[in-house]
Amino acid sequence: MIDELKKGLSLCDDKYADIRYEEDEMTRMSYRKELESFYNSVQNGFHLRVLAGGGMCSASFNNREDLPRIMKETSAAAKIGRKYRDREIDFKLAKPVTDRVLPAPRENPRQVPLEEKLRLLTHYNRLVLKMPTIQSTILYYYEWVKNKSYLNTENNAVEQQQVICGISGEIIARDGKSMENVRASVGGCEDFTMLRNREDVFERKAQIVSDLLRAEKPASGTYRVLLNQPMVGLFIHEAFGHFSEADLVKDNPGLLKRLRIGNQLGPDFLNVVDDPAQYGRPGYYVYDDEGVRGTRTTLIKNGVLTGRLHSMETAADMGEDLTGNGIAVGWRHTPIVRMSNIFVEPGEMDFESLLDLVGTGLYICDAKGGSTMGDEFAFGAQYGFEVRRGKTGKLLKGINMSGNLFVTMKKILGIGDDIRFGERGGCGKDGQTNPQSGSGGPHTVIDDVIIG
Known part of the structure; x- marks a missing residue:
């Protein structure tokens, strides 16, 4: 395919162009208590970007025979677009x-028969439904295979295959008028081995959701809390991570002032990293969709903001280094700045020491989604526990935490030594839902968190 792309780019006489060909195959089978759906789809196409006359334009198309016409039209549109911008668009180019x-997994999901994948999904579904309080499930097996070819006019040529598979969904319990649900996920990587022999995950979550039927809600108020690893991953991704994406802050002077490199954002033991080279995590990749090799980017070091994530356009615009975070979810989309695997680095405290640090408060577990508006956040948890005198107590449900990013970051009191990543990726931005986006961290204690 690279040779075909070279023929196409040879038609370009503008400052810069790149073209990406992508073939996306998706397999999905799902249960809603009973087997509900089973499908496989394949889509393919091209995505072209042209820098011309100080402007930029992109185009998506299916038929390679259309490339000469689309190259000409895209170039003309880029030049017209420059008239409506206050400055030229440029790209910072990688070597x-x-x-x-x-991919080189221990077990490639593409070599596992569909019947075996269905048997495994059916096994976990039946395992959960054996419990008398479990009313239903929404479990599904998913598998994405992306074959990508990238070429630009600087002779940067990258071919890569990316694979991600997993089993994920909801477990729903009911007892009379009371109904609760939790989520369970395994995999989220290219290795099918990570889906096998995971009965403990589904059994544990089924037991938790059953126990939640009899659990109480915490009283509203301000608490010292201990977040488990998935909650830390949610917090650092949603509340802070999007502010590390340069395209969201570069044209916001007020936000840039608060997020100036060198600003103190948290305690001196807080370190936050984005790293696509974390193999086996949902956000693993070698090259981004601009042909730039993904790099480990330290975003916060000793509590100080030290970096941010870039595409070729934002790196040129802000005069900062490339990080390899220009991602498109498919050939229909142009790359935008996305997190890969964002996480809080482990500290030195063990779990018991963190509970002692909490004293009296809450232990909040497993993310249930949330929302942000500017620097304000609100997150839900699947369950939690009361903490008294440094010991976990009764199970709690209906826990919602909220606060301000800049205030909450400075309220971090302790970070554990037990980092863990979520096994289900996903992030939505600008109409692109990216499954290859991971998060994680160790147990973390935060003071003065609003609950309710």
Whole structure:
């Protein structure tokens, strides 16, 4: 395919162009208590970007025979677009490479028969439904295979195959008028081995949701809390991570002032990293969709803001280094700045020491979604526990936490030594839902968190 792309780009006489060909295959089978759906789809197409006359334009198309016409039209549109901007668009370019990247899992999901995948999903579904209080499930097996070819006019040529598979969904319990649900996920990577022998995950979550039927809600108020690893991952991704994406802050002077490199955002033991090279995590990749090799980016070091994530456009615009975070969810989309695997680095405190630090408060577990508005956040948890005198007590449900990012970051009191990543990725931005976005961290204590 690279040779075909070279023929196409040879038609370009503008400042810069790149073209990406992508073939996306998706397999999904799902249960809603009973087997509900089973499908496989394949889509493919091209995405072209042209820098011309100080403007930029992109186009998506299916038929390679249309490339000469689309190249001409895209160039003309880029020049017209410049008239409506206050400055020229430019790209910071990486050193050209020629590379081909293939997955190397212990067990490639593409080599596992569909019947075996269905048997495994059915096994976990039946295992959960054996419990008398479990009313229903919404469990599904998913598998994405992306074959990508990228070329630009600087002779940067990258071919790569990306694979991600997993089993995920909800477990729903009911007892009379009371109904509760929790989520369970395994996999989220290219290795099918991570889906096997995971009965403990589904059994544990089924027991938790059954126990939640008899649990109480915490009283509204301000608490010292201990967040478990999935909650820390949610917090650092949603509340802070999006502010590390340069395209969301570069044109916001007020936000940039608060997020100036060198600003103190948290305690001196807080370190936050984005790293696509974390193999086996949902956000693993070698090259982004601009042909830039993904790099480990330290976003916060010793509580100080030290970096942010970039595409080629934002790196040029802000005069900062490339990080390899230009991601598109498919050939229909142009790359935008996305997190890969964002996480809080482990500290030195063990779990018991963190509970002692909480004293009296809440232990909040497993993310249930949330929302942000500017620097304000609100997150839900699947369950939690009362903490008294440094010991966990009764199970709690209906826990919602909220606060301000900049205030809450400075209220972090302790970070554990037990980092863990979620096994289900996903992030929505600008109409692109990216499954290859991971998060994690260790247990973390935060003071003065609003609950209710």
